[in-house]
Amino acid sequence: MTPNELNYSPIEKLCLALVFSIQKMKHYFQAHVVRLISRANPIKFVMSKSVLSDRLARWYLQFQQFEIVYIPQKSGKGQPLADFLADHPIPNDWELTDEFPDEDVMLIEVQLRWRMYFDGAAHRDGVGAGVVFITSQKEILPFSFTLKQCCSNNVAEYQALILGLEMVVGMKQLHFQVFGDSQLVINQLLGSYEVKKPELRPYHDYAQKLIRWLGDVTLQHVRRTENKKAYALATLASTLTLPDQTQVTVCQKWIVSPSNEEEYTENKLDHIVAIVEAAKEDWRQPIIDYLFYGILLENPRRRTDIRRRAPRFL
Numbered sequence: 001m002t003p004n005e006l007n008y009s010p011i012e013k014l015c016l017a018l019v020f021s022i023q024k025m026k027h028y029f030q031a032h033v034v035r036l037i038s039r040a041n042p043i044k045f046v047m048s049k050s051v052l053s054d055r056l057a058r059w060y061l062q063f064q065q066f067e068i069v070y071i072p073q074k075s076g077k078g079q080p081l082a083d084f085l086a087d088h089p090i091p092n093d094w095e096l097t098d099e100f101p102d103e104d105v106m107l108i109e110v111q112l113r114w115r116m117y118f119d120g121a122a123h124r125d126g127v128g129a130g131v132v133f134i135t136s137q138k139e140i141l142p143f144s145f146t147l148k149q150c151c152s153n154n155v156a157e158y159q160a161l162i163l164g165l166e167m168v169v170g171m172k173q174l175h176f177q178v179f180g181d182s183q184l185v186i187n188q189l190l191g192s193y194e195v196k197k198p199e200l201r202p203y204h205d206y207a208q209k210l211i212r213w214l215g216d217v218t219l220q221h222v223r224r225t226e227n228k229k230a231y232a233l234a235t236l237a238s239t240l241t242l243p244d245q246t247q248v249t250v251c252q253k254w255i256v257s258p259s260n261e262e263e264y265t266e267n268k269l270d271h272i273v274a275i276v277e278a279a280k281e282d283w284r285q286p287i288i289d290y291l292f293y294g295i296l297l298e299n300p301r302r303r304t305d306i307r308r309r310a311p312r313f314l
Helices: 010-024 026-031 042-047 054-064 079-087 153-171 183-190 198-214 224-239 261-266 285-293 300-309
Strands: 034-038 068-072 114-123 126-134 140-147 175-180 216-221
Touching: 010 026, 010 042, 010 054, 034 042, 042 054, 042 068, 114 153, 114 224, 126 153, 126 224, 140 153, 140 224, 153 175, 153 183, 153 198, 153 224, 175 224, 183 198, 183 216, 198 216
Parallel strands: 034 068, 114 175, 175 216
Antiparallel strands: 114 126, 126 140
16 A cells, blocks of 8 residues: 555545455456445445545446445454455565466365275075275275174174274275165164164164264265175175185186187187097907907908908918
């Protein structure tokens, strides 16, 4: 402010602040309805003057060009920033520049949340739980658990959720989105449903304790079709009744039968080669059979062939 402007009254300084705002952001005033939040109304002050000086007349013309709505200030949330800027003005010799010494100043990295899908399955053959994690880089981490004790399906759902939350605590990932297809479990944890069954109370309290410890965890109910991976893992774990040390390896294969024999040879698949060597007939064997065992030849042609090939001493 110039030395003359420093001598203005407080309401005139408020009018001057509005004039500066119009000069600096005129394109915003032209395109939108501007709401002026202040302790006093500078527009009413100018309009209430019966005689306008040159300065007030210029301000009045600028105020009338735009649609400015005055709103009395009720809370001081935004006022400290304006007061600070007013008390610490920028020096006149300070040059403003849009160039930053570091390009990363304008770089804002938004870290996506991890997602966790859980599901439990219980039937007569066994109980299983499935948990699927999707990282911020869209990597999928599947886990399947076989529960040792028989329980209801709701308890299996709680078990799957608690297993996943305990893994989250170990991963030290505090920003999580949890999805499950059990409407009962999700609404009980959100407070929409009451926990009426006593057997569900310990699992509900422990799950809430883990959620409060993690802090930034959101729960959301999804349909079964959106929870296919966790459902498949839970069903697999509940169906397989194998020893503890047994590991199930899932392999990816794609078998295509060859269309013809040439293609089969060209692709150089695994060949199974069987070599059958024809046994050579010994002309002496029928004679040995006759002399030692008394076996005669049934085919007379073969007997003739033997006579022709037999040596003269026979």
